[in-house]
Amino acid sequence: MAEKYRYIGQIVPRRDAVDIVTGAAEFTADRKFPGLLHGKVKRSPHAHAKIKSIDKGKAEALPGVKAVLTWKDIPDFRGGTPRNVRILDSKVRYVGDAVALVAAVTEEIAEEALDLIDVEYESLPAVFDIDSALESGAPAIYEEYPDNILPGGTIIYGPNCLKGVQRGDVEKGFSEADVITEGAFGYENIPSAIPPESVGAVAQWQDPNKVTIWGTSQAPYMDKVTLFHVFNRQVDIRSIGSHVGGGFGTKIQCWQVESYAILLSKATKRPVKVVFTKEEHIASFVLRLGSRIHARVGMKRDGSITAIQGTWYVDTGYYSFTTQAQVAIGSGELMIMAQCPNWDLKNHVVVTNRNASGSMRGFGGQELKCSFIPLLSLAMEKAGLDPFEVLKKNFVKPGGGYYWRDGKFYNFRGIDFSKAMEKGAETFGWKEKWKGWLNPTSISGSKRRGIGVGVHGNADIGEDASEAYVQLGYNGTATIFLCVAEHGTGQKSNYVKMVAEVLQIHPDRISMTPADTLVTPFDFGPVGSRGTYAIGSAVIKAAEDARRQLLELAAPKLDVSPDELDTADGIVFVKNNPEKTLKWRAMGNDRTILGYGRFEPDFTMCNCMMSFVEIEVDTDTGKVDLIRVVNATDVGKIIDPLGLEGQLNACFGTAGIDSAIFEETILDRRTGHIMNANMIDYKWRTFSELPAIDNVVLETPFPSHRFHAVGVGEVATSPGPSAVLMAVSNAIGTWMHEYPMTPERVLKALGKTGTGTGGVK
Amino acid sequence: MAAKKKTQKKAPALNDQTIKLIVNGQTYTFDIGGRAGDIEPFHTLAHTLRETLGLTGTKVSCDNGACGACTVIMDGKAVLSCKILTVECDGKHITTVEGLRNPETGELDPLQQAFIDQQAFQCGFCTPGIIMTSKALLNEKPSPSEEEVKEALSGNFCRCVSHYQVIRAVMSVAKGGQDG
Numbered sequence: 028m029a030e031k032y033r034y035i036g037q038i039v040p041r042r043d044a045v046d047i048v049t050g051a052a053e054f055t056a057d058r059k060f061p062g063l064l065h066g067k068v069k070r071s072p073h074a075h076a077k078i079k080s081i082d083k084g085k086a087e088a089l090p091g092v093k094a095v096l097t098w099k100d101i102p103d104f105r106g107g108t109p110r111n112v113r114i115l116d117s118k119v120r121y122v123g124d125a126v127a128l129v130a131a132v133t134e135e136i137a138e139e140a141l142d143l144i145d146v147e148y149e150s151l152p153a154v155f156d157i158d159s160a161l162e163s164g165a166p167a168i169y170e171e172y173p174d175n176i177l178p179g180g181t182i183i184y185g186p187n188c189l190k191g192v193q194r195g196d197v198e199k200g201f202s203e204a205d206v207i208t209e210g211a212f213g214y215e216n217i218p219s220a221i222p223p224e225s226v227g228a229v230a231q232w233q234d235p236n237k238v239t240i241w242g243t244s245q246a247p248y249m250d251k252v253t254l255f256h257v258f259n260r261q262v263d264i265r266s267i268g269s270h271v272g273g274g275f276g277t278k279i280q281c282w283q284v285e286s287y288a289i290l291l292s293k294a295t296k297r298p299v300k301v302v303f304t305k306e307e308h309i310a311s312f313v314l315r316l317g318s319r320i321h322a323r324v325g326m327k328r329d330g331s332i333t334a335i336q337g338t339w340y341v342d343t344g345y346y347s348f349t350t351q352a353q354v355a356i357g358s359g360e361l362m363i364m365a366q367c368p369n370w371d372l373k374n375h376v377v378v379t380n381r382n383a384s385g386s387m388r389g390f391g392g393q394e395l396k397c398s399f400i401p402l403l404s405l406a407m408e409k410a411g412l413d414p415f416e417v418l419k420k421n422f423v424k425p426g427g428g429y430y431w432r433d434g435k436f437y438n439f440r441g442i443d444f445s446k447a448m449e450k451g452a453e454t455f456g457w458k459e460k461w462k463g464w465l466n467p468t469s470i471s472g473s474k475r476r477g478i479g480v481g482v483h484g485n486a487d488i489g490e491d492a493s494e495a496y497v498q499l500g501y502n503g504t505a506t507i508f509l510c511v512a513e514h515g516t517g518q519k520s521n522y523v524k525m526v527a528e529v530l531q532i533h534p535d536r537i538s539m540t541p542a543d544t545l546v547t548p549f550d551f552g553p554v555g556s557r558g559t560y561a562i563g564s565a566v567i568k569a570a571e572d573a574r575r576q577l578l579e580l581a582a583p584k585l586d587v588s589p590d591e592l593d594t595a596d597g598i599v600f601v602k603n604n605p606e607k608t609l610k611w612r613a614m615g616n617d618r619t620i621l622g623y624g625r626f627e628p629d630f631t632m633c634n635c636m637m638s639f640v641e642i643e644v645d646t647d648t649g650k651v652d653l654i655r656v657v658n659a660t661d662v663g664k665i666i667d668p669l670g671l672e673g674q675l676n677a678c679f680g681t682a683g684i685d686s687a688i689f690e691e692t693i694l695d696r697r698t699g700h701i702m703n704a705n706m707i708d709y710k711w712r713t714f715s716e717l718p719a720i721d722n723v724v725l726e727t728p729f730p731s732h733r734f735h736a737v738g739v740g741e742v743a744t745s746p747g748p749s750a751v752l753m754a755v756s757n758a759i760g761t762w763m764h765e766y767p768m769t770p771e772r773v774l775k776a777l778g779k780t781g782t783g784t785g786g787v788k
Numbered sequence: 789m790a791a792k793k794k795t796q797k798k799a800p801a802l803n804d805q806t807i808k809l810i811v812n813g814q815t816y817t818f819d820i821g822g823r824a825g826d827i828e829p830f831h832t833l834a835h836t837l838r839e840t841l842g843l844t845g846t847k848v849s850c851d852n853g854a855c856g857a858c859t860v861i862m863d864g865k866a867v868l869s870c871k872i873l874t875v876e877c878d879g880k881h882i883t884t885v886e887g888l889r890n891p892e893t894g895e896l897d898p899l900q901q902a903f904i905d906q907q908a909f910q911c912g913f914c915t916p917g918i919i920m921t922s923k924a925l926l927n928e929k930p931s932p933s934e935e936e937v938k939e940a941l942s943g944n945f946c947r948c949v950s951h952y953q954v955i956r957a958v959m960s961v962a963k964g965g966q967d968g
Contacts, residue, residue, distance in 0.1 A: 047912035706945065745843070
């Protein structure tokens with residue numbers, strides 16, 4: 028595209044940059060409230076138990092304690108999918124389940140009060156994984172679901188929510204296959220995204236039925252919607268977003284901590300802050316889904332996939348908020364990467380007695396692919412095919428399509444990503460390094476190198492609705508009304524760029540409201556990769572609408588028709604006669620020009636990310652080092668070069684590539700405790716162990732909005748883990764099928780310890 | 789700014805002990821005790837900076853010395869303010885991220901400007917800690933190697949993965965350092 032932009036694609040400092048580097052950026056816990064109380068949660072030490080009795084008398088008597096709430100003190104408010112999870116219940120379902128809430132004048136007093144609450148439990152047998160949860164006679168975690176399987180589908184995706192993929196004739200597909208492979212493969216190390224800012228909220232109740240909530244949510248408007256239903260549609264909720272200290276998809280699931288703050292504020296009539304400790308954040312907030320497939324895949328010698336059949340088991344922990352949605356999206360995402368005519372892919376969402384899994388970047392697709400690609404790899408090996416060629420061939424192209432979350436089939440109208448993939452392979456040196464399946468790229472003493480490749484694409488770039496207003500100021504300024512909390516992608520600054528480009532005014536002349544549901548129209552929030560196309564479209568339309576109104580106002584004054592006019596730098600001018608001008612000021616200071624923009628969901632396009640990885644295995648120690656990553660994508664048009672680089676570099680963090688190497692939560696299966704729910708025992712990559720990363724980004728214009736761009740940030744983590752599995756298998760010449768590939772597993776696979784084969788089932 | 793120069797004296801403190809902190813060039817004297825505005829013996833330096841002085845630029849993430857978000861400079865060294873009790877800090881000079889700007893001109897420290905230019909942050913929550921760790925390194929060693937920068941920052945958790953841009957930002961200032 029030869030279009031020249033003043034701001035789009037230029038490096039412009041983020042609007043919040045000075046605040047961030049000076050410490051002035053205000054995160055939820057930084058806000059100050061007069062008379063603030065501190066809330067704490069008493070949590071269950073049992074994985075599964077009935078509460079026989081609770082005595083809160085001693086806690087209430089502690090000076091400084093203002094409220095103690097148990098399940099007996101609050102109405103039957105419920106959340107989750109289906110809406111079956113009480114905020115506080117008479118039963119606990121995992122180690123860490125909320126038992127009681129305390130508000131006190133200091134955090135220390137609140138903590139002390141927790142210890143003064145006497146709880147008598149009747150312990151129940153517990154299940155900690157898919158197998159034990161599905162055994163006949165297994166204890167039921169919810170009476171409503173005696174087999175520990177939650178109903179499929181989610182109400183927000185409509186009555187025909189995608190519950191699996193049924194298409195064509197799988198038997199016919201298998202009969203046409205040259206190779207068929209079958210097995211059970213899992214991605215069950217349930218890592219945590221661990222945003223540095225713990226989840227939390229401050230609530231201020233106002234009788235009789237209003238509450239304001241300041242939360243860590245990355246989607247403040249949706250919290251208003253969720254909480255409205257949790258509180259039985261009886262409470263008027265105002266939700267205000269702050270700077271968010273990392274979300275990575277998890278911070279759309281804040282309804283529980285927000286509910287605690289709301290209930291305590293209602294009980295005390297004072298503002299109450301509840302912020303999880305980092306231990307609570309890991310042990311009682313969202314983890315990645317546990318995923319396992321039992322499946323069969325058929326493939327021709329030319330690399331085309333002829334049939335996919337199987338069952339996807341999803342371990343959601345003790346409850347689901349978004350898991351059925353992730354199953355729908357994940358299934359659709361598998362179709363995007365595997366254009367196959369014949370499908371029979373079922374699934375079960377299983378509950379277990381551990382902390383909940385849920386929303387996290389990758390959103391079902393990463394989890395499914397990390398299970399599926401190992402199976403596909405066996406087929407590619409059997410057919411003697413290069414995985415790069417097979418993944419490139421099977422990814423959706425114009426003319427292809429996929430089922431998406433509402434159960435409908437969508438014909439793909441995006442671009443062919445093959446060029447980006449090829450450019451990525453070239454940058455990585457794939458052809459030179461690929462030595463065939465289970466062959467290392469190089470060997471040097473005890474060090475063996477191997478390579479792998481993975482791919483992911485998500486049609487969430489156009490998911491869900493967004494709305495925005497743009498108001499013009501008579502002095503050549505504009506204000507964007509938008510319910511987006513900045514959570515690190517820099518998108519708030521990019522919306523300013525988009526409006527600046529439409530109105531042709533400098534970004535410094537554009538203001539933005541806080542994310543406040545009392546002020547802004549609806550927005551689903553910057554989740555997935557919808558920020559650029561979905562939210563961006565609403566903002567652009569609002570700016571265009573405001574511009575149209577301005578030109579209509581100016582036209583009679585300049586004695587021309589509106590389509591003969593243009594505007595730049597706060598001046599309206601006649602296109603064919605630029606001398607003839609009118610300042611925006613002519614609109615007068617007693618008038619409001621307010622443009623409105625709405626984006627309607629569009630599932631017809633997806634993004635794409637292919638990641639190439641090179642790893643080195645030390646066969647003496649079993650340690651796996653990530654040497655190099657090349658990420659390849661095509662975003663249509665780069666809006667924010669430095670922001671995009673940051674998002675793509677994120678491939679190893681937030682339970683991405685490193686979930687194949689060392690990230691995991693370790694559950695003690697005797698007690699249900701997460702043993703490493705802290706930032707010392709939960710391993711994360713440090714500055715001194717950085718791999719080389721190259722990002723290949725092409726700009727083939729998309730038929731999206733006027734800047735032809737689509738978002739890609741969410742998916743950076745998703746292709747990597749299975750690519751690492753492939754790379755380690757190639758390096759050591761043995762299939763590795765368990766995540767993460769710890770030294771212990773690698774040495775076992777090498778036959779240096781134990782008798783196992785590295786997890787091959 | 790919620791921070792006040794010197795807390796006003798009320799009734800005598802329980803044990804009649806006071807503590808003096810010099811934070812960003814200003815001297816504060818606190819009573820050790822249990823009243824509002826006092827330093828309690830269990831208060832961490834991070835707590836005092838954030839809750840008592842209102843200097844919320846210093847972040848608390850793990851509150852357990854693992855993530856570096858709470859890093860401040862004390863007597864020239866980068867320290868984890870969540871692992872230090874305020875009562876141990878009598879007479880110490882402390883610099884927080886709020887104290888890096890030129891107090892006269894309000895001009896940003898070159899390191900802060902470099903973080904803006906390289907967009908060396910995403911969510912920005914870990915940024916104050918990363919900046920303070922880097923600042924302490926540069927004070928001690930104006931022209932560090934890239935490896936030394938990485939080593940100095942190895943205790944700073946950044947989950948968005950801005951590491952590469954952070955290194956560029958620090959190195960861009962290091963090159964301009966007096967030895968560079």
